[in-house]
Amino acid sequence: MYIIIIGCGRLGSNLAKQLSDEGHDICIIDRDSDKLNVLGSGFNGHRIKGIEFDSDKLIEAGINQADSLLAVTSDDNINITVSLIAEKIYHVPNVIARVNEPGKKYIYDALGIKTINAINFGINILKRMLDVNNLNVISDIDNDYEIVDFLISKEKPVTVEYIENHCSCIISAVIKDGITILPEKDQLIHNGDRIICTLKKNQEKKLFNSFTKGILL
Numbered sequence: 001m002y003i004i005i006i007g008c009g010r011l012g013s014n015l016a017k018q019l020s021d022e023g024h025d026i027c028i029i030d031r032d033s034d035k036l037n038v039l040g041s042g043f044n045g046h047r048i049k050g051i052e053f054d055s056d057k058l059i060e061a062g063i064n065q066a067d068s069l070l071a072v073t074s075d076d077n078i079n080i081t082v083s084l085i086a087e088k089i090y091h092v093p094n095v096i097a098r099v100n101e102p103g104k105k106y107i108y109d110a111l112g113i114k115t116i117n118a119i120n121f122g123i124n125i126l127k128r129m130l131d132v133n134n135l136n137v138i139s140d141i142d143n144d145y146e147i148v149d150f151l152i153s154k155e156k157p158v159t160v161e162y163i164e165n166h167c168s169c170i171i172s173a174v175i176k177d178g179i180t181i182l183p184e185k186d187q188l189i190h191n192g193d194r195i196i197c198t199l200k201k202n203q204e205k206k207l208f209n210s211f212t213k214g215i216l217l
Helices: 010-021 033-037 055-060 076-089 102-111 118-130 160-167 201-211
Strands: 002-006 025-030 046-049 068-071 094-099 114-117 135-140 145-151 170-176 179-181 194-200
Touching (some): 002 010, 033 046, 055 076, 068 076, 076 094, 094 102, 102 114, 145 201, 160 170, 160 194, 160 201, 194 201
Parallel strands (some): 002 025, 002 068, 068 094, 094 114
Antiparallel strands (some): 135 145, 170 179, 170 194
């Protein structure tokens, strides 16, 4: 895959190195030559010094052939500008931008730009770590769904069907005393059992607050 990375800060440089090591063709653009030099001689991709949204630089980077463009500078205005150029003018198939100020997320949304929000992501990870003994996210399926490993800590037993209906989730396994069970709908879940389930991310708080003694922030 041919990927153009806009911005050679900490995120951009690490992305460039890792993606290059994985066999992707990488071109990275930054106006600061010192940042580009940090990539070192072992970096096999192409480096371009210049204004990140300059058309000549983007054409030099091969934007007409790019499969993806990642706009990850620390400046939201640059990320928005480059993303719009890539999508609207050069029709790059996959454009993703980094949101730096959470308050500006609505601008990206209004313009239809796919984003990553490192600050919110970090906050969510830290919140989950605070409750690591109760709820662990095993995998994100997409923007809406995830698979979680959850510890039930309510004294009164409940059935698999009750939990699924209450939280609109699907329980694929129950772990009792270290033994994994494929549950039936009428299977009772007791205090101390763990469940593996698929649920909407917006149901995570409801699952936690309904079936544990704690409160999820």
